[in-house]
Amino acid sequence: MNINRLYAGYGKFKVLFDLEMEVPANEITVVVGPNGAGKTTLLNSIMGVATVFSGDVVYQGKRITGTPPHKAARMGISYVPQMGNVFAGLSVSENLQMAGYWMGKNELNNRVDQVLDMFPVLRQFIGRKAGTLSGGERRMLAIAMGLMRTPKLMLLDELSTDLAPIIAKRVMNEVARLRNELGITVLLVEQMAKRALEIGDTAYLLVSGQVRFRGKAGDLLRDPELSRVYLGIKES
Ligand SMILES: Nc1ncnc2c1ncn2[C@@H]1O[C@H](COP(=O)(O)OP(=O)(O)OP(=O)(O)O)[C@@H](O)[C@H]1O
Numbered sequence: 426m427n428i429n430r431l432y433a434g435y436g437k438f439k440v441l442f443d444l445e446m447e448v449p450a451n452e453i454t455v456v457v458g459p460n461g462a463g464k465t466t467l468l469n470s471i472m473g474v475a476t477v478f479s480g481d482v483v484y485q486g487k488r489i490t491g492t493p494p495h496k497a498a499r500m501g502i503s504y505v506p507q508m509g510n511v512f513a514g515l516s517v518s519e520n521l522q523m524a525g526y527w528m529g530k531n532e533l534n535n536r537v538d539q540v541l542d543m544f545p546v547l548r549q550f551i552g553r554k555a556g557t558l559s560g561g562e563r564r565m566l567a568i569a570m571g572l573m574r575t576p577k578l579m580l581l582d583e584l585s586t587d588l589a590p591i592i593a594k595r596v597m598n599e600v601a602r603l604r605n606e607l608g609i610t611v612l613l614v615e616q617m618a619k620r621a622l623e624i625g626d627t628a629y630l631l632v633s634g635q636v637r638f639r640g641k642a643g644d645l646l647r648d649p650e651l652s653r654v655y656l657g658i659k660e661s
């Protein structure tokens with residue numbers, strides 16, 4: 426996916442300015458940056474939720490700028506949003522079924538089974554309401570729901586926020602597995618940047634709606650100035 430000279434926001438409110446971004450296939454591209462930098466707006470622009478003033482989003486050679494969410498989804502893009510990504514009142518199994526609502530009964534059951542094979546940990550909670558899961562378990566469920574449609578590209582927003590470090594690490598390992606074992610292209614937005622940069626290939630630092638850094642994820646992690654000022658990472 427390529428993003429060319431994107432200006433986007435909400436209504437008349439401008440958030441992103443002249444964004445240039447490349448999201449190479451089968452890689453993890455990480456977008457980091459402080460609160461309000463426009464990270465979620467970037468994902469919303471790709472999914473046709475935010476207002477695009479000018480510029481383009483190109484996916485598989487097609488201009489998909491402004492394509493409504495359900496159409497983007499049909500093209501193989503799965504969006505796991507920052508908030509409200511599971512149905513708290515439904516069981517784990519019902520949540521997975523909701524994420525594949527258009528499938529026939531047999532296809533749906535098969536796909537739920539396949540996805541549970543990818544996330545065996547969910548099997549032990551299968552009958553429990555999603556609202557009773559821990560934060561980490563809930564993120565796993567949200568990723569699993571995103572996998573129901575066998576995506577080629579996943580947009581993941583702040584999966585590790587508010588999780589204990591060890592759980593956040595586990596969730597990031599699952600994200601690495603999406604790339605390593607399933608060949609999925611990932612655009613990963615994270616505010617707590619360290620773990621994300623450790624598994625990522627390319628990184629972008631977004632500040633006030635503009636790209637402040639673009640390069641190898643490891644290089645951003647090791648940049649003493651940027652990592653300290655924007656990512657809260659202390660020099661080791
Ligand atoms: N639906 C909306 N309508 C109007 N303005 C919005 C909307 N959503 C976000 N904004 C504004 O757009 C700016 C960028 O917000 P965005 O959610 O993209 O930031 P973010 O980088 O994802 O931050 P965070 O790390 O807190 O999630 C903020 O000033 C925010 O108030």
Ligand SMILES: [Mg+2]
Binds near residue numbers: 464465466507582583
């Ligand atoms: Mg956000």
